[in-house]
Amino acid sequence: MFIDTAKIYIKSGDGGNGSVSFRREKYIPRGGPDGGDAGRGGDIIFQVNTGLRTLLDFRYKKKHIAENGENGSAANCHGKDGKDLIINVPPGTLIKDAETGGKIADLTMENQRVVVLKGGKGGKGNARFATATRQAPNFAEPGQLGEERWVVLELKLLADCGLIGFPNVGKSTILSMVTAAKPKIANYHFTTITPNLGVVEVPGGNSFVLADIPGLIEGAHEGVGLGHEFLRHVERTKILIHVVDISGIEGRNPIEDFDKINSELKLYSDKLAQKPQVVAANKSDILQSDELYNEFLNEMEKRGHKVFKISAATNKGLKELMLYVSDMLKDTPEPIEEEEMEDYINLDEEKDGKDFKIYKDDDVYVVEGPFVDRIFRKVNIYDNESLKYFQKVLRRNGIIDELKSMGIKDGETVRMNELEFDFID
Missing domain, CATH: 3.30.300.350 (GTP-binding protein OBG, C-terminal domain)
Structure with missing residues (x-):
């Protein structure tokens, strides 16, 4: 099961309370205050774990609470700090505040970590409040309470290249033929309901990660079908392979299909529509008319798109397609997400x-x-x-x-x- 969003409650640890204590020892009739300081509460830390691929674990565990600091004690003994709670998430996880929708952190790199909630400070013991005029303070400082909030985790796949197109055009078959991934494949619409990843090995060691994105339909930008849930996974790819059914068996026009998918991308995000696209004209082994393919080829070349005539079922043309994409990736910069900085929550400003x-x-x-x-x-x-x-x-x-x-x-x-x-x- 692929889970790409989760809402969880997080709370950092409370600081312990400072101690009120006085020395009571034989031969020391006026022992001074000796209450020790308390430990701080544990932080809530999110960290990228590249071994994770989904947010499934968060479906079953909704509450994540760090350890409290220990109280101070007599004889100036300090309480122990609470342990930080490290929450592992897959690469590509965006953390948002559930109430405001403001972005807290975007975790993409291996072992990247961010402190989302800081533990409460431990309270000072009464020994810290002794002065020349206040020699026996009968009070201590309590620990600060930990912070708490509900957050939404949103996962965007991190892939170099994404396969897009209408349902049932052969995207899963392409992935299964060029990688070790084994997606479910059948001859009906919406076979793929979860994104699949695979690594394409090409000669020379220029391997790359290929993602099979579930098929889009008209209205996807408004959430129709599998719309919003999976359009986000296209956002972080560098290149898109636009797969089109060129066979004509279902009576579809490949040029119209190509335009409809690109329209959905543009309506969802201008940045998606501007990503480099390579066109894979699939199902050429059952092509009904060369005229249909030639019309499609001429139109795509007019628009400046490179077209590969392939058959995923028979493995025809896939090697050439993958080599071309591999070379193209070398010269394509990483996508830059130009998020408005005011969309992000400044946690330090909140605390101050x-x-x-x-x-x-x-x-x-x-x-x-x-x-x-x-x-x-x-x-x-x-x-x-x-x-x-x-x-x-x-x-x-x-x-x-x-x-x-x-x-x-x-x-x-x-x-x-x-x-x-x-x-x-």
Whole structure:
């Protein structure tokens, strides 16, 4: 089974919590704080594995969660970092954000990897908050929560050359004759419902990867038939072999068929329509009329296309076709996907954004967001030293300045989570 899209949930590990601890040893009556720092959570990393060809595994496992960091402990013992979770994907995998559709990463090269979600930082132990005036801090820092999101994985085949054409024109037979691939072949439309890959070995060692793309029909660019699912697989090929049934047995006009397929390519993407094409006039062994072939040949030559008269069933003309394609590939540059950079999500910018907001609810100034949740996990509002630290953190992170810019005055009420207090500058 070939699976070329998958939607999965990913979550990086939470950072562990810092420890609140004090030395309690004989002969050391006033031992200071010795709470250790916690470990960070594991990252979510996607990595290319060239041994994979489909996204089938993701159909059965939808959730991928990295390991949490360990908590700190007494005697300044640091918690262990959580293990990174490496998710292996086949080459040609595009990672998108499921909610916005924005592109996160495009993985094409062997062993290429990208960190999609970073694990939460581990919290500091209370030993890190000791100062000359705060010698026994009774609070520690909690770990930051890991990041999470749903992503869509989309696979585009990485092949040097793609076989395109209407269903049942002989693409699978060509692939089976020139490579070791064994696609399913039968005399009915849509025999191929999944792309097949094979390696073409040619004299001189100039081998290349050939892909049998499922047959296109009119309306494919709108998703009709096998449309969208497989048009994407043509995008990364360097050259296209356009296979046409020249026999005339089914009463089809090869020139019209050629134009219809190219129309579908153009409607889906201008870049596809501009790819170099070599024409394979197949089924010449059962050709009904030389006049039909000659008319087709003249028209293709007028348009500047090289035509090979072949018979995939009898292996006629295939060697010459493959040699020509091999030579052509040497001089054809790799396709450049000119994606708009704004289509890609800048993960670093996302993380650097302010993670709190302030607004007025009647006469109350409300401060909320992940930052507020973190700071309230960190402080003990009933401890005087902890409360002073809380005030410093608010000022250092710009919350006090933003409240003042909104016009807050001394004595007005501020709400953070369930806590309300009077503002005093």
